[in-house]
Amino acid sequence: MEIIITKYGGLLLKAMGQTLILALYGLFFACIVGLIFGLMSVIKNKVCNVIAQVFVFVIRGVPMIVLAFFIYFGVPYFLNTIVGVGKQVTLTALQAGTICLTLNCGAYMAEIIRAGIQSVDIGQMEAGRSLGLSYAKTMRKIVMPQAIRTMIPSIINQFIITLKDTSILSVIGFPELVNSAKNVQANTFLSFQTWAVVGIMYLVVITILSYAAKLIERRMNRGR
Amino acid sequence: MEDRNVKIHVSNLRKCFGDLEVLQDISTDIYEGEVVVILGPSGSGKSTFLRCLNRLEEKTAGEIVIDGKDIYAKGVDINKMREDIVMVFQHFNLFNNFDVLGNMTLAPTMLKKASKEEAKDNAMKMLEKVDLVEKAHVYPAQLSGGQKQRVAIARALCMNPDIMLFDEPTSALDPEMVGEVLNVMKALAAEGMTMVIVTHEIGFAREVADRIIFMDGGYIVEEGTPEEVIGNPKEARTIDFLNKVL
Numbered sequence: 001m002e003i004i005i006t007k008y009g010g011l012l013l014k015a016m017g018q019t020l021i022l023a024l025y026g027l028f029f030a031c032i033v034g035l036i037f038g039l040m041s042v043i044k045n046k047v048c049n050v051i052a053q054v055f056v057f058v059i060r061g062v063p064m065i066v067l068a069f070f071i072y073f074g075v076p077y078f079l080n081t082i083v084g085v086g087k088q089v090t091l092t093a094l095q096a097g098t099i100c101l102t103l104n105c106g107a108y109m110a111e112i113i114r115a116g117i118q119s120v121d122i123g124q125m126e127a128g129r130s131l132g133l134s135y136a137k138t139m140r141k142i143v144m145p146q147a148i149r150t151m152i153p154s155i156i157n158q159f160i161i162t163l164k165d166t167s168i169l170s171v172i173g174f175p176e177l178v179n180s181a182k183n184v185q186a187n188t189f190l191s192f193q194t195w196a197v198v199g200i201m202y203l204v205v206i207t208i209l210s211y212a213a214k215l216i217e218r219r220m221n222r223g224r
Numbered sequence: 225m226e227d228r229n230v231k232i233h234v235s236n237l238r239k240c241f242g243d244l245e246v247l248q249d250i251s252t253d254i255y256e257g258e259v260v261v262i263l264g265p266s267g268s269g270k271s272t273f274l275r276c277l278n279r280l281e282e283k284t285a286g287e288i289v290i291d292g293k294d295i296y297a298k299g300v301d302i303n304k305m306r307e308d309i310v311m312v313f314q315h316f317n318l319f320n321n322f323d324v325l326g327n328m329t330l331a332p333t334m335l336k337k338a339s340k341e342e343a344k345d346n347a348m349k350m351l352e353k354v355d356l357v358e359k360a361h362v363y364p365a366q367l368s369g370g371q372k373q374r375v376a377i378a379r380a381l382c383m384n385p386d387i388m389l390f391d392e393p394t395s396a397l398d399p400e401m402v403g404e405v406l407n408v409m410k411a412l413a414a415e416g417m418t419m420v421i422v423t424h425e426i427g428f429a430r431e432v433a434d435r436i437i438f439m440d441g442g443y444i445v446e447e448g449t450p451e452e453v454i455g456n457p458k459e460a461r462t463i464d465f466l467n468k469v470l
């Protein structure tokens with residue numbers, strides 16, 4: 001155990017940093033994507049509704065590892081060989097990983113946001129509209145703030161899942177924690193110790209995150 | 225009552241939900257300062273009619289003209305129109321994420337009808353009117369049903385509306401709270417507010433209505449003064465309905 005920590009601790013910490021960077025990018029864009037598709041599924045527009053539904057349906061139905069291979073290998077191949085866009089298109093593992101997390105987490109966020117908005121009594125929207133506020137204004141000032149309150153636990157849960165899902169992206173060679181740990185194991189043959197340390201590292205980060213999330217949640221609920 | 229201005233002109237209004245014809249052929253004029261009470265059995269289309277008047281529902285056919293303007297015409301600013309014709313709901317629909325004052329100042333300030341200060345002063349005046357000044361900083365969850373509805377009315381008044389629509393404003397209230405809400409509405413009627421009220425409070429209707437409209441099956445079956453419609457109904461369906469509720 002000591003060897004893993006003293007000799008490879010720095011490396012693993014750095015890899016954890018990479019994991020967090022990837023997760024952060026993914027979550028950031030997933031929030032945007034989730035908000036867009038979430039809103040698209042609640043507005044009164046059949047075309048938007050269907051697009052949002054199809055997006056969620058596809059992402060939900062495809063394992064993330066397949067999505068990762070598809071984006072990292074499949075999409076550049078498609079662009080270069082099948083479509084043939086002038087110069088060679090390649091994606092770095094970070095780019096592909098970010099896109100993958102964005103789509104995957106974004107779809108689940110869209111569902112969370114849709115459910116959150118729909119959980120707010122329709123009367124809130126009608127009251128806003130009947131006072132002359134536009135749909136957008138009512139959504140922003142009245143419906144969304146109430147929806148977010150109910151969404152927070154699910155969003156936190158999704159963040160944690162996404163953070164853990166970064167480990168899947170080891171398959172496309174991104175030097176996140178699992179990938180680096182594989183190398184450590186290969187060098188040392190100390191598989192028990194290596195994976196125990198890695199497991200604990202995830203646990204610690206997620207515990208800190210959950211704790212911070214609880215604080216935020218409590219603060220938000222205090223305001224009423 | 226002769227040279228009164230027509231405030232709302234409704235002609236041949238029809239409204240369907242899919243195959244369901246909810247409003248068949250509604251025509252009526254509502255005058256400035258008039259208090260119109262709509263009676264009718266459940267499912268007769270009272271709420272739908274009311275909601276067509278501020279376009280919370282879209283009509284299927286017919287015409288609604290308010291202050292000489294066709295509210296369904298192309299290019300009508302529906303939000304602007306609604307500033308003058310506000311609705312009070314059965315379930316109050318106070319904004320849960322704002323306190324009482326926030327509820328009352330949100331729309332006026334967002335729509336630039338008043339500065340923050342003006343909106344607040346005005347809101348306090350309206351709260352005085354509904355006798356709830358001490359609740360200014362309380363959240364809706366901490367109010368009783370009757371108080372919520374009085375705040376909802378005060379919130380509507382903050383828009384300085386021309387017309388107020390009430391959809392069963394007392395139906396969700398415990399009996400002992402009905403009076404306080406009806407009293408506020410009576411005061412508004414006395415001030416000359418144009419009001420269209422859906423209610424099952426026959427006594428209240430008799431007292432404050434200038435005119436009663438009795439609806440059934442998507443039609444206006446009978447209309448007239450309270451003495452005529454409640455005191456001396458002519459149509460069998462009206463008589464039947466009144467027998468059930470009185």
Ligand SMILES: Nc1ncnc2c1ncn2[C@@H]1O[C@H](COP(=O)(O)OP(=O)(O)OP(=O)(O)O)[C@@H](O)[C@H]1O
Nearest residue numbers: 241244246264265266267268269270271272273392
């Ligand atoms: N959004 C809607 N979609 C489909 N049908 C609707 C919708 N709103 C109302 N209806 C139907 O229209 C009919 C009339 O409804 P409405 O709410 O106007 O009746 P009401 O006279 O207000 O009845 P109540 O006294 O029960 O409130 C009912 O059969 C109702 O089911």
Ligand SMILES: [Mg+2]
Nearest residue numbers: 270271272392
């Ligand atoms: Mg109704």
